[in-house]
Amino acid sequence: MTVITLTRGGTADAAGAPPPRRRRGLRVRVALARIGGGLAVLVPIVFLSSFITYCLGALSNSNPAATILGQDAATPAAVARLDQALGLDQSLIVQYWNWLVQALHGNLGRSYFTQIPVSQSISQRLPVDLSIAILAVILAIVIGGTAGTVAAIRRGGWFDRGVTAVCSVVSTLPAFVVGIILVVLFAVSVHAFPANGYVGPSAGTGPWLSHIFLPSLALSLQVASDIARQLRTSLVQVLDQNYITGAKVRGLPYRRILVRHALRNAAGPALVTLGYDFPQMLAGAVAAEAVFSLPGLGQLLLESAETRDIPVVQGLLLVISTFVIVVNLVINTTLNWLYRTDDGMSA
Amino acid sequence: MSGRRPVIGPGSILRLPSARIAVGVLAVIAILAAFGSTLAPQNPLAINANALFQGPSAHHLLGTDYLGRDVLSRLMAGTRLSVLTALEAVGIGLVLGAIPGIATVFMGRSFDFTANRVSDALMTFPSIFFVVAVTAALGNGLVQAMIPVGILLAPAFFRVTRAATLEHARAQYVEAAELLGASKLHVIRVHVLRKVLPNIMVTTAAMTAAALLTVSFLTFLGIGVQPPTPTWGGILSSDLDYLSQAPWAPFIPGALIAVTVGALNALADAVRDRSGAGTLVASPILPTDLSLELADGDRQSRSIA
Amino acid sequence: MAIDNRDPLPDLAPVGTGPRSGEVLRLDDLHISVHGGAATAVRGVSLQVRPGEIVGLVGESGSGKTLTCRATLGVLPPGCAVESGLVSFGGVDVTSLSRRGWERLHGSQMGAVFQDPASYLNPAIAVGPQLTEVVRVKLGLGRRAAHRRALELFEAVGLRQPERVFRQIPAELSGGMLQRVMIAIAISCDPQLLVADEPTTALDVTIQAEVLELLQRLRDERGLAVLLVSHDLAVITQLCDRIAVFYAGEIVESGPAEEITRRPRHPYTQALLRVASVGDFRRRELEVIAGQPPRAGEDITGCRFAARCPVAVPECEAGPVRPVPVGERHEARCVLAARAMVAS
Numbered sequence: 001m002t003v004i005t006l007t008r009g010g011t012a013d014a015a016g017a018p019p020p021r022r023r024r025g026l027r028v029r030v031a032l033a034r035i036g037g038g039l040a041v042l043v044p045i046v047f048l049s050s051f052i053t054y055c056l057g058a059l060s061n062s063n064p065a066a067t068i069l070g071q072d073a074a075t076p077a078a079v080a081r082l083d084q085a086l087g088l089d090q091s092l093i094v095q096y097w098n099w100l101v102q103a104l105h106g107n108l109g110r111s112y113f114t115q116i117p118v119s120q121s122i123s124q125r126l127p128v129d130l131s132i133a134i135l136a137v138i139l140a141i142v143i144g145g146t147a148g149t150v151a152a153i154r155r156g157g158w159f160d161r162g163v164t165a166v167c168s169v170v171s172t173l174p175a176f177v178v179g180i181i182l183v184v185l186f187a188v189s190v191h192a193f194p195a196n197g198y199v200g201p202s203a204g205t206g207p208w209l210s211h212i213f214l215p216s217l218a219l220s221l222q223v224a225s226d227i228a229r230q231l232r233t234s235l236v237q238v239l240d241q242n243y244i245t246g247a248k249v250r251g252l253p254y255r256r257i258l259v260r261h262a263l264r265n266a267a268g269p270a271l272v273t274l275g276y277d278f279p280q281m282l283a284g285a286v287a288a289e290a291v292f293s294l295p296g297l298g299q300l301l302l303e304s305a306e307t308r309d310i311p312v313v314q315g316l317l318l319v320i321s322t323f324v325i326v327v328n329l330v331i332n333t334t335l336n337w338l339y340r341t342d343d344g345m346s347a
Numbered sequence: 348m349s350g351r352r353p354v355i356g357p358g359s360i361l362r363l364p365s366a367r368i369a370v371g372v373l374a375v376i377a378i379l380a381a382f383g384s385t386l387a388p389q390n391p392l393a394i395n396a397n398a399l400f401q402g403p404s405a406h407h408l409l410g411t412d413y414l415g416r417d418v419l420s421r422l423m424a425g426t427r428l429s430v431l432t433a434l435e436a437v438g439i440g441l442v443l444g445a446i447p448g449i450a451t452v453f454m455g456r457s458f459d460f461t462a463n464r465v466s467d468a469l470m471t472f473p474s475i476f477f478v479v480a481v482t483a484a485l486g487n488g489l490v491q492a493m494i495p496v497g498i499l500l501a502p503a504f505f506r507v508t509r510a511a512t513l514e515h516a517r518a519q520y521v522e523a524a525e526l527l528g529a530s531k532l533h534v535i536r537v538h539v540l541r542k543v544l545p546n547i548m549v550t551t552a553a554m555t556a557a558a559l560l561t562v563s564f565l566t567f568l569g570i571g572v573q574p575p576t577p578t579w580g581g582i583l584s585s586d587l588d589y590l591s592q593a594p595w596a597p598f599i600p601g602a603l604i605a606v607t608v609g610a611l612n613a614l615a616d617a618v619r620d621r622s623g624a625g626t627l628v629a630s631p632i633l634p635t636d637l638s639l640e641l642a643d644g645d646r647q648s649r650s651i652a
Numbered sequence: 653m654a655i656d657n658r659d660p661l662p663d664l665a666p667v668g669t670g671p672r673s674g675e676v677l678r679l680d681d682l683h684i685s686v687h688g689g690a691a692t693a694v695r696g697v698s699l700q701v702r703p704g705e706i707v708g709l710v711g712e713s714g715s716g717k718t719l720t721c722r723a724t725l726g727v728l729p730p731g732c733a734v735e736s737g738l739v740s741f742g743g744v745d746v747t748s749l750s751r752r753g754w755e756r757l758h759g760s761q762m763g764a765v766f767q768d769p770a771s772y773l774n775p776a777i778a779v780g781p782q783l784t785e786v787v788r789v790k791l792g793l794g795r796r797a798a799h800r801r802a803l804e805l806f807e808a809v810g811l812r813q814p815e816r817v818f819r820q821i822p823a824e825l826s827g828g829m830l831q832r833v834m835i836a837i838a839i840s841c842d843p844q845l846l847v848a849d850e851p852t853t854a855l856d857v858t859i860q861a862e863v864l865e866l867l868q869r870l871r872d873e874r875g876l877a878v879l880l881v882s883h884d885l886a887v888i889t890q891l892c893d894r895i896a897v898f899y900a901g902e903i904v905e906s907g908p909a910e911e912i913t914r915r916p917r918h919p920y921t922q923a924l925l926r927v928a929s930v931g932d933f934r935r936r937e938l939e940v941i942a943g944q945p946p947r948a949g950e951d952i953t954g955c956r957f958a959a960r961c962p963v964a965v966p967e968c969e970a971g972p973v974r975p976v977p978v979g980e981r982h983e984a985r986c987v988l989a990a991r992a993m994v995a996s
């Protein structure tokens with residue numbers, strides 16, 4: 001895994017004059033331009049992915065109308081009527097456009113088979129994935145951050161070497177394998193946590209947490225290991241810097257130096273790592289759902305793909321792509337803001 | 348400039364002990380992929396209702412599964428499908444990524460800009476969703492399923508080859524060659540390609556590992572293969588179903604996956620070590636004064652333009 | 653003995669009160685080892701700094717002056733340790749001070765500035781908050797009071813637009829301004845001693861003069877004692893009241909600045925003054941001292957300068973050479989200087 005270091009950028013020029021600062025209004029405009037630029041590139045990707053799915057649906061040989069009607073009732077006339085009702089007789093572009101317009105209004109169509117609105121299916125299952133994802137991020141930051149920090153402070157010691165070894169092992173294990181191992185260790189051998197199933201927070205915080213803890217942990221370990229390695233490297237570098245000595249000779253307490261100077265500067269690359277890993281966590285969420293039998297979006301996707309329930313697949317893909325893109329945008333904007341120099345440009 | 352000898356040779360890599368072990372492991376895997384079914388001691392599909400969930404024995408070196416089938420044989424037979432489809436995805440990714448990656452240096456700013464943005468966008472997308480969508484459309488086959496995986500691996504190759512090409516294409520001897528009248532294609536073929544090759548090799552090894560994990564995941568989810576065809580992920584999946592009867596079972600295919608992936612990563616590290624190349628698998632938008640440092644933090648850092 | 657962190661907090665005089673008499677800093681026969689104890693880089697260093705005194709340590713790179721300076725601050729690099737001897741601050745033995753002890757001492761009793769000020773400040777934070785942080789933590793000042801104090805200090809060190817500088821990050825300030833900021837931070841809690849390790853080496857000559865003048869002013873106005881380390885003899889002679897000349901890990905001569913420049917007693921000091929042509933601008937030839945200083949930690953019997961000394965005699969290499977008084981608070985570690993004193 002590649003690890004990122006920070007170098008000091010942007011020095012004042014040799015003559016001693018500091019570089020000129022742009023006016024505040026211009027800075028804001030520059031920032032907005034960057035976000036706009038990011039959007040301008042990524043939004044087409046959303047459209048592209050949804051369009052591709054649409055095409056894929058068209059490419060598939062199955063005729064949805066026939067599938068819905070079932071083998072017996074699928075007379076040509078009945079099929080033709082249903083086609084017209086479903087709008088399947090129009091050209092691909094038109095169909096796509098209609099679908100997109102509807103989607104922007106929040107209407108993602110209905111499942112071919114159950115007639116349940118897609119948006120409803122999605123919103124029902126969303127809390128499951130959200131719970132796991134959020135808890136996983138928290139766990140990743142806590143576990144990875146602590147491990148990386150302690151490893152850096154006691155560099156070369158047994159903890160440091162242990163963390164490196166564990167991280168190497170974890171990076172070879174896919175999330176679902178980790179999940180299975182956790183199930184074996186904590187659910188089957190020792191009945192500390194349930195092996196599967198999900199209960200919402202409405203059933204009580206305790207049961208809810210106990211059901212999402214193992215899946216979240218499975219999801220978080222890969223990211224935690226990446227964060228730990230990255231943080232350790234960055235922190236070791238930062239602790240070697242002169243300004244840490246400078247802070248020491250000013251008489252600042254050790255803990256304060258560690259948190260407010262060292263960690264603050266070293267955390268950046270670790271956050272970059274988190275941001276980079278986060279979309280992969282979504283894939284891992286599918287794994288967690290599979291291992292722990294959770295009724296989430298991943299399961300919905302798999303089921304509807306199996307039955308060729310195209311509207312559901314398309315709706316899901318649209319939602320997921322949008323989500324990934326929004327998350328990426330937020331993360332990149334945050335990183336740009338963190339690493340800005342004072343004239344608003346991202347270094 | 349130097350002659351036509353390769354920038355890095357097999358001999359230098361094999362000096363590292365970790366690389367030797369890695370190559371050994373991968374050689375075993377490769378043999379299994381090619382000849383697994385024939386080498387297996389038992390018939391991987393043979394059901395034996397009298398021998399369910401047995402532990403390791405002389406007859407069944409790794410025990411039996413929920414249908415009494417020999418686990419070792421199933422694993423050996425399953426190697427082929429997992430490995431070949433992983434290689435398929437990597438192949439697609441390599442072609443789709445490395446060629447634009449090299450070309451982009453010579454093709455002008457707008458091409459470069461577009462290619463970069465597309466690569467950024469694709470890179471962060473988790474492949475599983477696309478794969479499932481593809482199977483919904485094109486049918487439930489593993490071969491089809493790995494195409495989107497391959498497409499999503501392309502950005503990694505793109506970034507690496509682009510960075511490496513940038514580094515080498517601006518060398519003075521390239522300028523000199525162009526001044527002497529060599530065409531861009533000739534310059535690429537003769538000078539740049541050799542230097543970029545180590546980077547591509549490192550990325551190939553690393554991406555093969557990633558593809559293998561993805562294949563295992565897909566087969567675990569039941570995508571792409573029908574039972575009783577054995578695959579590493581599929582075996583894990585059935586192990587999960589019968590966890591209470593055989594809690595030790597999933598560790599075996601899990602270990603196999605881990606060891607193979609570990610070997611690939613070790614190989615990637617060894618090549619990187621020897622050639623000084625680095626894989627760039629970093630976040631799309633980086634401030635320009637971040638420099639990339641190689642994995643264990645002790646080597647030289649280089650900055651990306 | 654290496655620095656031990658287990659000792660209880662010594663009873664230090666609180667900031668701003670207590671008599672400012674007696675020595676601020678005292679080093680007694682200090683030995684510092686490097687490379688994890690493999691070699692002794694600093695041998696038998698003794699010096700005192702009195703309140704309001706500016707003491708300069710001068711010598712070539714590797715002469716041990718920086719290590720000595722770091723030892724007084726308690727920030728020796730990894731692998732280096734005080735082998736033996738005494739470091740005492742304000743009459744209190746701090747040789748084996750714990751980390752907590754140093755935290756109390758730093759900032760409030762002693763401040764430090766270094767050669768490359770930009771690297772000693774957090775590049776990601778504006779300089780103003782880095783100062784207010786210190787006074788808020790160490791003096792307990794509130795936000796407004798700390799801000800005011802920061803502006804006062806910036807003005808006191810000669811920064812022309814304190815409010816503007818407050819908000820700027822180190823990358824936006826020039827070397828001279830940054831060094832003033834560092835000095836401001838170092839004196840923010842009114843310490844008794846300022847340790848300055850090559851403070852002007854990285855600065856332009858004109859800025860250099862301003863910074864030195866600032867240090868002098870601080871001494872005059874606040875009674876600040878300064879321990880100044882530099883390889884630049886001109887800087888040292890311009891500013892310091894007393895000078896200690898380092899060679900190969902030892903102090904070869906120490907005494908009042910004026911006397912040392914006028915009548916240096918140690919051959920090395922004499923050579924140094926010639927080479928630096930302090931006071932003589934009409935010299936035409938480049939003078940060098942032939943030979944190389946000994947490697948750090950090299951064991952040499954007798955005078956460590958003897959190999960290069962133009963007036964060495966066999967007695968110089970016979971045995972260890974102790975510093976002998978050659979004037980009013982003026983010592984030299986030279987066999988010939990000792991003979992001259994005996995003869996007179």
